[in-house]
Amino acid sequence: MHMATVSGLFDNYDDALTAVNKLQALGIDRASISIVANNSGDWYGQRAVDRDDNGHASKGAGEGAGTGAGIGAVLGGAGGLLAGLGVMAIPGVGPVVAAGWLAATGLGAVAGAAAGGAVGGLVGAMTSAGVPERDAHLYAEGVRRGGTVVSAKVDDDQVAEAQAILDEEAAVDLTARERVYREEGWSRFDPDAPVYTSDEVVRERERHRL
Numbered sequence: 581m582h583m584a585t586v587s588g589l590f591d592n593y594d595d596a597l598t599a600v601n602k603l604q605a606l607g608i609d610r611a612s613i614s615i616v617a618n619n620s621g622d623w624y625g626q627r628a629v630d631r632d633d634n635g636h637a638s639k640g641a642g643e644g645a646g647t648g649a650g651i652g653a654v655l656g657g658a659g660g661l662l663a664g665l666g667v668m669a670i671p672g673v674g675p676v677v678a679a680g681w682l683a684a685t686g687l688g689a690v691a692g693a694a695a696g697g698a699v700g701g702l703v704g705a706m707t708s709a710g711v712p713e714r715d716a717h718l719y720a721e722g723v724r725r726g727g728t729v730v731s732a733k734v735d736d737d738q739v740a741e742a743q744a745i746l747d748e749e750a751a752v753d754l755t756a757r758e759r760v761y762r763e764e765g766w767s768r769f770d771p772d773a774p775v776y777t778s779d780e781v782v783r784e785r786e787r788h789r790l
Contacts, residue, residue, distance in 0.1 A: 584739050585710045587731040588746025589722040589757070591788050593617050595750035596728035602745045603732050614680030616702060617728040619667060621778030622675065670701050673724045674775030682706070682731060703769055706731065718758050720769040726781035727752065752788075 590596040596615060603613055666683055669675050682705050702723065706716040709731070719729045734742045776784065 582736050583733050584736055585706075585731060585733050586739060586743045586746055587706070587711055587715070587719060587729060588743075589719055589752040589754060590728045590730065590750060591726070591752060591785055592750065593728050596730050598750070599730050599745055599748070603730075603742060606738065606741055606745065608732055608734055608738065608742065611681065612733040614678070614682035614731045615728060616676050616678045616682055616723055616731075618673070618723050618726045618776075618781060619675040619677045620726070620776055620781050670720075670723075670771075672769060672771035672773045672775070673702060673720065676723065680731075681709075681733065701771075702729075703771075709733065715754065717769040718754055718761070721761060721766065722752060722757065724769070724773070725776055725784045757788075 588599060590599065596617065600613055600615055604610055667675065667677055702720040703716045706719060707713050711731070723729055730746060732742055
């Protein structure tokens with residue numbers, strides 16, 4: 581059966597996790613679902629560091645914070661079961677928490693992609709999975725500004741239901757968000773753009789909050 585890729589952008593990480601859980605409840609295999617969340621403030625990495633009995637970070641927790649049960653717990657619920665968990669950096673986006681096939685296929689090779697002149701690891705990974713390039717640039721910019729993207733590879737007969745989950749009330753209206761970005765002079769995701777600081781991310785989230 582032919583597969584298609586559906587995606588959604590969320591300003592709130594917990595809303596994205598809810599969508600992941602609903603996708604899995606629909607019967608979509610966890611290996612087919614990816615999540616990439618802005619981690620500019622190290623919100624998820626800090627929460628994932630293992631602590632010893634005295635509350636100190638355990639030995640090796642720094643380099644291990646991006647893998648194993650720590651990040652699994654941070655992703656929470658069904659989301660914690662996703663494959664390819666890790667904390668990594670994307671050119672133009674900065675630090676992210678990423679899980680699933682996007683992390684395994686696109687972002688893990690981001691250094692090589694950047695060296696090869698590809699337009700950002702996230703854009704390249706999404707377009708190679710069939711996401712329209714225009715949308716991929718918006719998703720990457722959304723993550724750069726503090727958002728979370730959820731993307732799933734689904735059978736054709738699941739596309740409508742899966743996309744409906746990703747388009748529910750908590751999701752970003754991509755057309756409206758694109759209009760806001762373009763009115764401010766944005767045209768496409770730029771891997772050489774300065775990374776948003778955690779303060780800038782907080783401000784960006786606040787202005788889009790209903």
